[in-house]
Amino acid sequence: MAENIHFLSGNEAIAHGAFKAGCRVAAAYPGTPSTEILQHVAKFKDQIYCEWSVNEKVAMEVVIGASFAGARALTAMKHVGLNVAADPLMTFAYIGTNGGLVIVTADDPGMHSSQNEQDNRFFARFAKVPLFEPSDSQEAYDMTVAAYEVSERYGSPVMLRMTTRTSHSSTLVDLGDFTPQAPGERGYVKDVAKNIPVPVFARQMRVKLEERLALLRDYAESCPFNRIEAGDGHFGIITSGITYQYVKEVFPEASVLKLGFTNPLPKELIRQFAAGVERLYVVEELEPFLEEQIRAMGIPVQEYPASLRLGELNPDRIARLRAEICGETLPTPRTVPESEGLPARPPVLCAGCGHRGVFYALNRLNATVTGDIGCYSLGMFKPLYAMDTIVCMGASIGNAFGFEKAGHQGRVAAVLGDSTFFHSGLTGLLNVVYNRGITTVVVLDNRTTAMTGHQDHPGTGKTLMGETTRETTIEQAARGLGVERVRVIDPYDLEETERVLREELDAPEPSVVVAQRACVIGAKMPVTRQFSIAQEACTGCRACLRLGCPALELAETHPQHPNRRRVRINPVLCTGCGMCVQLCKFSAITETRKT
Amino acid sequence: MSNIINIALVGVGGQGTLLASQVIARAAMLSGLDVKQSEVHGMAQRGGSVVSQVRIGKKVYSPLIPNGQTDFLLSFEQLESLRYADTLAETGTALINRQLIMPVTVSSGQQPGLDDLDARLDRAFPRKILIDALKLAEELGNIRTVNMIMTGTLSTLLTLDESSWRTAIQDCAPARHVEVNQRAFTRGREVGV
Numbered sequence: 001m002a003e004n005i006h007f008l009s010g011n012e013a014i015a016h017g018a019f020k021a022g023c024r025v026a027a028a029y030p031g032t033p034s035t036e037i038l039q040h041v042a043k044f045k046d047q048i049y050c051e052w053s054v055n056e057k058v059a060m061e062v063v064i065g066a067s068f069a070g071a072r073a074l075t076a077m078k079h080v081g082l083n084v085a086a087d088p089l090m091t092f093a094y095i096g097t098n099g100g101l102v103i104v105t106a107d108d109p110g111m112h113s114s115q116n117e118q119d120n121r122f123f124a125r126f127a128k129v130p131l132f133e134p135s136d137s138q139e140a141y142d143m144t145v146a147a148y149e150v151s152e153r154y155g156s157p158v159m160l161r162m163t164t165r166t167s168h169s170s171t172l173v174d175l176g177d178f179t180p181q182a183p184g185e186r187g188y189v190k191d192v193a194k195n196i197p198v199p200v201f202a203r204q205m206r207v208k209l210e211e212r213l214a215l216l217r218d219y220a221e222s223c224p225f226n227r228i229e230a231g232d233g234h235f236g237i238i239t240s241g242i243t244y245q246y247v248k249e250v251f252p253e254a255s256v257l258k259l260g261f262t263n264p265l266p267k268e269l270i271r272q273f274a275a276g277v278e279r280l281y282v283v284e285e286l287e288p289f290l291e292e293q294i295r296a297m298g299i300p301v302q303e304y305p306a307s308l309r310l311g312e313l314n315p316d317r318i319a320r321l322r323a324e325i326c327g328e329t330l331p332t333p334r335t336v337p338e339s340e341g342l343p344a345r346p347p348v349l350c351a352g353c354g355h356r357g358v359f360y361a362l363n364r365l366n367a368t369v370t371g372d373i374g375c376y377s378l379g380m381f382k383p384l385y386a387m388d389t390i391v392c393m394g395a396s397i398g399n400a401f402g403f404e405k406a407g408h409q410g411r412v413a414a415v416l417g418d419s420t421f422f423h424s425g426l427t428g429l430l431n432v433v434y435n436r437g438i439t440t441v442v443v444l445d446n447r448t449t450a451m452t453g454h455q456d457h458p459g460t461g462k463t464l465m466g467e468t469t470r471e472t473t474i475e476q477a478a479r480g481l482g483v484e485r486v487r488v489i490d491p492y493d494l495e496e497t498e499r500v501l502r503e504e505l506d507a508p509e510p511s512v513v514v515a516q517r518a519c520v521i522g523a524k525m526p527v528t529r530q531f532s533i534a535q536e537a538c539t540g541c542r543a544c545l546r547l548g549c550p551a552l553e554l555a556e557t558h559p560q561h562p563n564r565r566r567v568r569i570n571p572v573l574c575t576g577c578g579m580c581v582q583l584c585k586f587s588a589i590t591e592t593r594k595t
Numbered sequence: 596m597s598n599i600i601n602i603a604l605v606g607v608g609g610q611g612t613l614l615a616s617q618v619i620a621r622a623a624m625l626s627g628l629d630v631k632q633s634e635v636h637g638m639a640q641r642g643g644s645v646v647s648q649v650r651i652g653k654k655v656y657s658p659l660i661p662n663g664q665t666d667f668l669l670s671f672e673q674l675e676s677l678r679y680a681d682t683l684a685e686t687g688t689a690l691i692n693r694q695l696i697m698p699v700t701v702s703s704g705q706q707p708g709l710d711d712l713d714a715r716l717d718r719a720f721p722r723k724i725l726i727d728a729l730k731l732a733e734e735l736g737n738i739r740t741v742n743m744i745m746t747g748t749l750s751t752l753l754t755l756d757e758s759s760w761r762t763a764i765q766d767c768a769p770a771r772h773v774e775v776n777q778r779a780f781t782r783g784r785e786v787g788v
Binding site: 005007112136164165168169170171172242245246248249250314315316319331333334335336337338339341342343344345346347348349350375378382383542545548550552553554565570 | 702
């Protein structure tokens with residue numbers, strides 16, 4: 001067969017696999033590192049209906065519905081997203097699929113952009129569903145196609161587990177014959193004993209589930225994605241996922257059992273491999289998911305340094321493991337003294353970001369701020385330093401209410417974004433209304449799901465398929481839930497923002513303040529005006545720097561005050577929001593035309 | 596360790612490291628080689644550092660370059676080149692764009708800047724090519740071609756066929772920018788030679 005080779009990221013490869021497998025429905029909520037999966041699936045929108053769902057639970061329910069109806073379906077989420085979608089997953093494993101269902105979880109070892117590094121392989125074991133772990137983009141493609149076949153043959157949803165490194169690395173993929181499969185019409189037939197897990201039927205489903213797992217154990221033994229790569233037999237390494245690549249890099253001579261299908265485990269294959277090596281290691285990223293099961297089989301496994309359990313693995317950490325195992329000394333890593341003491345380059349809120357105005361005001365009001373997940377999380381850094389807590393999507397509202405009910409003295413504000421609000425803020429807000437709270441909720445409405453790359457959501461009026469749709473406004477939703485005090489403000493207007501927030505924080509009723517300013521990047525609006533600081537008028541008081549805007553830079557030392565530096569505005573970055581102008585008591589900042 | 600060529604591209608978000616990585620990878624692919632590329636997303640548009648790693652060889656396993664094995668550090672910004680100086684092999688070469696983008700931590704006064712940047716660059720990189728890519732890009736009439744100029748210079752240090760590079764640019768660059776990117780690549784090759 002002629003080669004059809006492409007250079008694809010793991011996420012792109014999954015999208016191609018879904019297309020190849022004849023998938024027809026795909027639903028997801030954005031979440032790094034999974035976001036690009038649905039974005040690439042949307043390129044196949046002539047064959048696959050794609051949507052940004054309101055949250056991961058809804059996405060899971062939508063694809064379950066598609067499976068019920070007989071269509072192959074796909075959902076994808078980051079690791080914490082699976083926590084949100086866990087309820088339907090756990091029970092759907094009992095019910096079983098009609099149309100094949102593939103669930104992609106994209107974990108984040110090392111927490112490049114997450115709040116934890118939970119190992120979602122445990123979810124597959126917990127839910128009792130088959131699990132594939134790709135180690136590169138070719139496997140991401142092949143395993144997605146195979147997963148649909150496994151899903152329909154065994155009647156189970158199938159989990160495909162990616163990590164940041166496999167999702168965002170690009171490797172060569174032979175797509176082979178890229179004509180989509182036509183899985184054949186499965187149709188839908190009413191079958192309450194299969195589809196309704198009331199206790200009398202659920203107990204029978206439970207028995208069938210165990211029978212299914214037994215069949216899957218047999219599949220695992222002969223699954224082409226599990227294979228022994230013979231080496232010199234001194235030690236054997238069992239590994240899966242991206243870690244396999246590091247093991248091959250660092251231990252070229254070792255015998256390796258590469259596992260690509262890891263729930264249920266191929267126990268006979270593992271026993272066979274263990275018997276053929278002198279010392280057995282299980283090398284895996286994050287938790288001892290494989291190791292604990294292998295030890296429970298009674299197979300002796302060498303000790304694994306606890307330090308390797310934390311964070312993302314890489315060839316250097318595996319090289320240190322090798323040095324320990326083989327008693328070798330590693331070459332001393334090169335140190336370059338000129339690299340020391342370099343200033344950090346952290347991510348910051350962009351110049352012109354509307355969130356800045358709200359955080360500035362909340363600081364002046366001495367509010368305790370329960371925060372949430374999004375670009376605005378960056379408001380926690382100095383100089384704004386305007387956030388007290390973050391837990392998970394939507395938690396800000398419940399957390400603020402909890403502070404109130406615990407008797408916390410002083411102002412408390414819940415802060416979350418527009419997409420977060422629709423994702424899981426509605427229930428928290430309704431709870432405040434119902435349980436007679438006075439929580440103030442500030443929704444930072446920048447008209448997009450920004451942090452993950454500017455995706456649409458129920459407030460933007462546009463779908464992933466590119467169609468116009470109804471825009472649900474936050475004000476409508478809040479009033480619909482029974483909140484009477486709903487205010488809409490422009491966060492660029494610092495005085496108005498502070499005044500309204502003060503009123504609402506001090507009001508003995510629930511309030512929702514919607515701070516509306518389109519994301520400067522997302523909106524792609526041309527910059528029509530800018531500002532500049534007249535140097536001779538600048539006293540170096542640095543009041544403007546309290547905004548933390550990256551366009552404001554320290555300039556020359558003040559001629560009369562050698563311990564003060566003036567400030568200037570970088571015209572490459574300035575978007576003309578005008579917030580700094582309002583803070584200057586010396587009228588040193590004036591408008592200029594865009595350069 | 597083996598015969599893998601390791602290239603790290605570092606810079607600040609928005610400088611075009613991604614397109615450069617894609618072109619390099621595609622040129623390798625068209626030359627019949629195995630290639631893997633890795634990057635960390637998310638902070639690019641918010642002023643953070645970006646790092647992309649490209650590994651080219653007959654068979655590549657890890658998409659991450661083992662420490663100290665980077666053969667070519669393609670740096671689009673001076674501070675970032677220093678930040679990753681210790682990943683370069685003893686025999687490695689740094690191609691450094693003379694642009695300096697001050698981090699917000701410095702421009703806002705939170706952290707001190709560097710007053711000995713040139714001296715540090717000189718000592719940190721015994722083998723280097725310094726390029727004023729921004730100036731060259733301005734001369735070409737498009738400041739967004741800094742990345743392709745740098746890639747052109749890099750291409751003179753690799754053994755990939757020029758035709759692979761040209762096809763790679765054709766395939767990877769947005770259609771309306773192919774022509775200026777080809778010219779930028781040519782300009783970069785002139786610097787290298």
